[in-house]
Amino acid sequence: MKNVYLLRDAIISPIGFNTRENLLSLRQGISGLKLHKEPQQTPSEYTAGIIEDKLLNENFREIGDPDSYTKLEKMMILAVAGILSEKEALDLDQTGLIISSTKGNIDLLGYESGFDKKRVLLSELGKQIKEFFGFKLEPVIVSNACISGGLALSVAKRLMNAGKFQNAVVVAGDLVSEFVLSGFNSFQALSEGACKPFSKDRNGISLGEAAAGVLLSEKAAENKANVALVAEASANDANHISGPSRTGEGLFKSIQNAFRYSGVKPGQIDYLSAHGTATPYNDEMEAVAFNRCGLEKTPVNSLKGYYGHTLGASALIESIVCKHSLLNGELYQSLNFTASGVSKPLNIIQNYRNQNLEYALKTASGFGGSNLALILKKENNG
Missing domain, CATH: 3.40.47.10 (Thiolase/Chalcone synthase)
Known part of the structure; x- marks a missing residue:
């Protein structure tokens, strides 16, 4: 198969609202993991990386009405907005949209959120992102457990190689919801503190919420180094x-x-x-x-x-x-x-x-x- 290139990208997370901020935090060893105490959650105390609603809404107001979208939708829309450059305008009529999430808006279940109950569907998540930016092609939804974000890159590459489109926007996101917390807690898989990958004293995961987007293209950017899949x-x-x-x-x-x-x-x-x-x-x-x-x-x-x-x-x-x-x-x-x-x-x-x-x-x-x-x-x- 032909290579595809990872061009513009954006990461929305507790350690930054663009890729540059995230990389700076990584260089400095800054973590987004914090102890949270919320009696309505299970368990009542947990360590996780969570995006503050106030900060998210402040950033989102620059492009839209925060009250019209769920938290996850706002995160993912900001990620896509971060890679759509006015200087290098994309033909959105011919650009694929690949969306990755394991649970989507599952946090809407069981609550009076003010949103239509259909918003919990992954297809509706795709619809909101498509309509916000005006993509013409129907979004492709990828949801395959925790490989979903990487698998979305694979799916985009295969569709591009099949001639479906020359460019694709891949966006992924998930939340730390009560459903997710209670699920991992039932497995006794949550760490008591910040997780310690590959360490002798590791005892489980820390959950996090974030969104990311990347523009894939069959053509490399000119006059600069590129990274190909x-x-x-x-x-x-x-x-x-x-x-x-x-x-x-x-x-x-x-x-x-x-x-x-x-x-x-x-x-x-x-x-x-x-x-x-x-x-x-x-x-x-x-x-x-x-x-x-x-x-x-x-x-x-x-x-x-x-x-x-x-x-x-x-x-x-x-x-x-x-x-x-x-x-x-x-x-x-x-x-x-x-x-x-x-x-x-x-x-x-x-x-x-x-x-x-x-x-x-x-x-x-x-x-x-x-x-x-x-x-x-x-x-x-x-």
Whole structure:
């Protein structure tokens, strides 16, 4: 398949309302995770990365009426607005819109929100974004557990390769809702404090909410370095409704297929962006899969210590960070890492540093046995 290029992007999160602000926070080791005490939630105390409603509304007023949209819609619309440049106007009649979310507006269930009950549907979420900007083509909705954000990039690339459109806007987002909190709490999967991916003393995830958007194009931007999506592969090992394969089979197959499709070898990967949720089973599974693929010496980090697990947005946010790591030659600290708590060796990035980078591998895994691998490459066109 032909490569596609990651052009303009935007990240809306507790540590920044654009990509530049987010990258600055990553460089400085600033986390969006905070302790929250809300009696109506389950549990009553939890650590998470949550966007303040007041700040969100202040930013949204520049482009629309905050009262007309749900919190998630505002986050995702801001992400799309951040990548639509007046100087480089897109033909929205011919631009694809790919939307990723695991739960959408599920926070509207059970409450008198003032919004039509249909807004809880993922299709309605797509409709709101489409109509706000005036996209002509019907949005494609991607919802496949926690690989959704990365899978949306894969779906966009495949549709572009099939000739459906030359450009695509990919946007992803999810909230920290009572439904999500109670669900992970029922698994006893929530961390007591800020999560510690791959650490010996890790004890679960921290949740987060964020949105991100990226413009994909078949054409690279001229006279500058670009980052191309050169391969993507997914595999489902169907191990368990929530537990990953203990041998990392699905992730192993995803990575191996991405290598096979691209012709890239394990030794060429300069940076590995892991899923790294900080649950005992996920981190162990990833360590096994990475070692099976010959990636045990590759610098690796998890960004969950900054954002928490943002569900359907996580793999897209982390792919955008991968892009900028390649362009800027930066490796970000795997925040909150203490001492290794997995059975196989990994080269955890413990301090921010600069390094020449050409290839990055982004992986993601999710409930139901879903797994994904993306290979990104820096190309100089100037």
